[in-house]
Amino acid sequence: RDRAIEQLLAGLDPEQREAVTAEPGPVCVLAGAGTGKTRAVTHRIAWRVLRGDMRGQHVTAVTFTARAAGEMRDRLRGLGVAGVNARTFHSAALRQLRYFGTRRFGGQLPELVDSTLKFTAIAAARAGLQTSRAKNYDLTTEIEWAASSLIGPDDYVSAIAAIGRDAPVAAEDVAKVYAAYIEAKRRAGVMDFADVLAYTADLIDDVDAAADQIRSQYRFFVVDEYQDVTPLQQRLLDAWVGDRDDITVVGDASQTIYSFTGATSKHLLDFTRRHPGAALVRLVRDYRSTPQVVGLANQIIGESKGREAKMRLELIGQRPDGPAVTAEVFADEAEEADMIARRCSKLIADGTSASEIAVLYRTNAQSQAYEEALSSYGVPTVVTGAARFFERAEVRQAVVALRSAAKTDIAQLPLLEAVPTALEAVGWRPDAAPSGGAQREAYEAVAALAALAEQFIEHHRANPDEEGPEPDLDAFCAELSRRASEQHAPAVEGVTLASLHAAKGLEWDVVFLVGLADGTLPTTFARTEAALEEERRLLYVGITRARVRLQLSFGLARNSGGRERRLCRFLAPLGLGGFPRPPAPGETTAKQRTPKKAKVLNCSGCGKTLTDARDRKLGHCDDCPATMDEGLFERLREWRVTVAKQGGKPAFTIFTDVT
Numbered sequence: 001r002d003r004a005i006e007q008l009l010a011g012l013d014p015e016q017r018e019a020v021t022a023e024p025g026p027v028c029v030l031a032g033a034g035t036g037k038t039r040a041v042t043h044r045i046a047w048r049v050l051r052g053d054m055r056g057q058h059v060t061a062v063t064f065t066a067r068a069a070g071e072m073r074d075r076l077r078g079l080g081v082a083g084v085n086a087r088t089f090h091s092a093a094l095r096q097l098r099y100f101g102t103r104r105f106g107g108q109l110p111e112l113v114d115s116t117l118k119f120t121a122i123a124a125a126r127a128g129l130q131t132s133r134a135k136n137y138d139l140t141t142e143i144e145w146a147a148s149s150l151i152g153p154d155d156y157v158s159a160i161a162a163i164g165r166d167a168p169v170a171a172e173d174v175a176k177v178y179a180a181y182i183e184a185k186r187r188a189g190v191m192d193f194a195d196v197l198a199y200t201a202d203l204i205d206d207v208d209a210a211a212d213q214i215r216s217q218y219r220f221f222v223v224d225e226y227q228d229v230t231p232l233q234q235r236l237l238d239a240w241v242g243d244r245d246d247i248t249v250v251g252d253a254s255q256t257i258y259s260f261t262g263a264t265s266k267h268l269l270d271f272t273r274r275h276p277g278a279a280l281v282r283l284v285r286d287y288r289s290t291p292q293v294v295g296l297a298n299q300i301i302g303e304s305k306g307r308e309a310k311m312r313l314e315l316i317g318q319r320p321d322g323p324a325v326t327a328e329v330f331a332d333e334a335e336e337a338d339m340i341a342r343r344c345s346k347l348i349a350d351g352t353s354a355s356e357i358a359v360l361y362r363t364n365a366q367s368q369a370y371e372e373a374l375s376s377y378g379v380p381t382v383v384t385g386a387a388r389f390f391e392r393a394e395v396r397q398a399v400v401a402l403r404s405a406a407k408t409d410i411a412q413l414p415l416l417e418a419v420p421t422a423l424e425a426v427g428w429r430p431d432a433a434p435s436g437g438a439q440r441e442a443y444e445a446v447a448a449l450a451a452l453a454e455q456f457i458e459h460h461r462a463n464p465d466e467e468g469p470e471p472d473l474d475a476f477c478a479e480l481s482r483r484a485s486e487q488h489a490p491a492v493e494g495v496t497l498a499s500l501h502a503a504k505g506l507e508w509d510v511v512f513l514v515g516l517a518d519g520t521l522p523t524t525f526a527r528t529e530a531a532l533e534e535e536r537r538l539l540y541v542g543i544t545r546a547r548v549r550l551q552l553s554f555g556l557a558r559n560s561g562g563r564e565r566r567l568c569r570f571l572a573p574l575g576l577g578g579f580p581r582p583p584a585p586g587e588t589t590a591k592q593r594t595p596k597k598a599k600v601l602n603c604s605g606c607g608k609t610l611t612d613a614r615d616r617k618l619g620h621c622d623d624c625p626a627t628m629d630e631g632l633f634e635r636l637r638e639w640r641v642t643v644a645k646q647g648g649k650p651a652f653t654i655f656t657d658v659t
């Protein structure tokens with residue numbers, strides 16, 4: 001055991017060791033990106049288990065995404081520790097609620113809704129409000145923000161006035177809809193994501209027996225990415241920890257990027273005040289990135305203001321020199337996507353593993369151009385982002401169709417036949433869908449679910465404990481529900497496409513940061529100083545994901561011939577080689593590189609000139625009647641042939657989990 005502990009500590013620097021071997025009690029590690037915070041917490045868990053303080057089962061480690069939780073379990077297993085409850089807040093709470101809380105709800109836990117939009121719409125109608133889809137979306141986001149910030153409908157108006165928050169919709173209307181929303185959920189007997197956390201905290205606060213059981217099971221708490229905790233999550237954490245106060249938190253206030261969900265770095269910055277006697281550890285050595293990447297990261301974040309800036313320490317790169325950070329301007333976004341896809345394919349041909357490459361962007365809407373460009377070079381992709389797979393409208397529709405088919409004769413078919421048959425039965429046929437865009441989305445949903453069905457069967461076959469008949473549609477639907485509630489879809493090998501938000505905590509050898517134009521990053525929606533500061537932190541998070549090679553880029557125009565855009569304002573002053581120099585006083589931007597004239601391309605069906613980037617990639621207009629049906633039908637037929645063979649692996653894009 002002593003040797004194991006010695007080995008464990010050998011892989012740490014003196015400050016990390018201090019954090020790992022602090023006596024039981026509150027510990028706070030405040031440090032920049034890539035300094036080994038996540039490594040420190042995993043080692044601290046291992047150290048305490050190896051030392052005999054407790055078993056792995058007594059530890060709860062909260063991380064930000066299901067993927068990060070999985071990585072933490074893997075790392076711990078590598079350190080000889082099993083059984084740790086490494087989860088997201090949501091999944092840890094849901095588990096306790098299912099286990100301890102059912103009795104409190106009369107034996108039947110409210111059903112978890114995977115999308116709250118529907119209830120906002122009902123609530124808005126009840127409150128007598130004229131809304132649109134966009135307005136309902138704004139209302140939903142605002143209600144979720146309020147719930148995460150522990151603000152109820154009655155105090156909403158005064159609370160946002162007190163903090164000077166601009167509501168997206170008139171504050172009185174939000175309050176009205178918010179109250180009706182709570183009522184609509186109650187009537188339907190459902191709970192949303194915030195309820196899961198709130199109910200669990202209530203359970204511990206109000207039911208002594210549940211509190212005793214939970215606290216004797218979970219004794220030591222660890223929180224990674226603590227800078228992005230919401231007041232509601234903090235409330236749950238307080239309930240969990242109780243007065244034993246055995247909690248280790250690690251975070252970097254410069255990486256606070258989830259303010260829009262109610263997250264705030266105040267919990268991190270106030271930790272030592274709330275926990276007097278807490279051990280405070282600072283780390284400054286950056287083990288992740290080359291000095292070239294670290295230098296740029298320091299420059300970007302060095303300009304930021306605010307309370308956390310005062311506490312920041314400059315990162316010191318520990319890795320050997322690497323290639324210079326490169327910067328490139330393309331004529332438009334289509335050219336940018338094409339060139340980057342070509343580079344990825346070259347890197348892979350030269351021996352870089354696809355899973356060591358990431359393309360990171362500001363908004364999920366940017367992913368499609370890269371998915372298409374990479375697939376046109378035959379490069380597999382893994383998309384991870386805030387557009388949660390199971391929340392996509394077309395996926396939800398498909399899942400509903402599968403569930404209803406599970407009650408019919410279709411359920412008797414082998415699963416791989418049942419899935420397409422069930423979807424065809426509700427009219428998801430290429431020749432029946434109304435428009436090109438909708439057809440493609442439907443097709444993608446079908447394809448992704450088919451791939452999931454295959455994986456499900458494979459898993460079943462590979463798992464010796466679960467022998468028996470092949471799983472059927474019913475079992476598959478149950479599996480889909482489980483995945484939807486855990487926000488979890490399978491990962492595959494491929495180039496990662498992710499939003500900057502989804503990329504936090506992760507690292508790759510090669511990172512392409514794309515679309516770095518003002519208006520995209522920072523987004524045009526960032527109008528206040530605080531919102532702009534958050535955009536700067538987002539750029540910092542992106543830069544610090546790269547281990548060795550970092551390429552920054554943007555397209556001058558959005559579409560070919562479109563209006564010229566400017567470089568991201570946080571990068572412009574740095575004068576990076578490759579990026580257009582900012583105009584000197586008196587000089588006009590016309591001297592910047594003008595967009596290349598795009599080649600004229602015509603639709604293969606109707607002959608119309610193609611201007612839209614996506615159409616140009618397709619080679620025909622999006623919904624050209626001459627090409628569309630046949631193309632899609634062909635793809636679906638191919639897929640069905642593969643499925644019929646039951647062995648083949650169609651190259652689908654699989655969407656993975658997020659928070």
Ligand code: ATP
Nearest residue numbers: 011012013032033034035036037038039287288505
């Ligand atoms: P982020 O803020 O992005 O979450 P982090 O502070 O959590 O970063 P880690 O992911 O723990 O950083 O570590 C970054 C990289 O540096 C990892 O690849 C990790 O294995 C490596 N690393 C950390 N500490 C050391 C060390 N003492 N010696 C060698 N490598 C280290």
Ligand code: MG
Nearest residue numbers: 037038224505
């Ligand atoms: Mg980390």
